[in-house]
Amino acid sequence: MDAILAAAAQVFEAHGYAAGTTNRIAIKAGVSIGTLYQYFSSKEAIAVALLEQHIADTGHRLHEWVGHMVVEQHSLSEALNDYVTDMLEMHSRQPRLQHILLEETPIPERVHQALLESERQAAKTVAGLLRLYPEVRQSGLEHTCFVVVQSVESLTHRFAAHPDDEFIPRATFVNEVVTMLLAYLTCEARHE
Structure with missing residues (x-):
């Protein structure tokens, strides 16, 4: 199998x-x-199994990252750098595969629901870690972390999926994403 x-x-x-x-x-x-x-x-069943494997692997790596950050007591900048770098490495292994699984494969409703739940759990996991950093604004942290997780997922996937189109070097990309996340996480929340 x-x-x-x-x-x-x-x-x-x-x-x-x-x-x-x-x-x-x-x-x-x-x-x-x-x-x-x-x-x-069927081929669809194989693709679904790959997607379920990807969901599980991503959740596992996220929990490992949080555990490592808690034990090592990294600064917020170091923690975010490790997170972005790890996600970029994960996406660089098979850059087209995730796009194919999410965009081209017919996904059964149960797998779609599992994907949505994994996104919610990822936001909660990241929020649990970021609560430890006093410089991070705490109001609405789970919603903020949902945006963080989605941003890192989208940006690292896009960067890894098009290695020949690299507009900026990999290290610069990681630094730019970390800078963006730091600014977002430490700014005053705007409520309109």
Whole structure:
């Protein structure tokens, strides 16, 4: 099963979702098409399993980051730098895959709901850490952290997905995102 998922990730990354057939996946995995169908009923089922794996991996990495930051007692700037760098590294491994899984794959409602819940949990997790930093404005922190998580996810994914179009060097990109987050997290909240 792991070999099939790993092969599917490579096939989708190389060929896209539409051309990422079960035959190509089976060949890449070194299994017969019959063996593939013993584990997965369709290409869609494989893609859904990859997306569920991505959701779980992202949540796990986020919890590891928070635990590391609590133990190491990094400054806010260092913590954000580690977060942005880690997300960028994660997205750089298979930059097209997440786009393919989220934008091209038909996602069942239960997986869509799991994705939304993982976003809410990520915001709560980041808020739990950022409460430890007195310089971070505390009002509406979970909503603020939802914006932080979405911003880091979107920006790092976009940067990693187009490595040939890098307008700015990687280190500069990380510094710019961290600067933006620091300003956002420490500014006075505006309520209109």
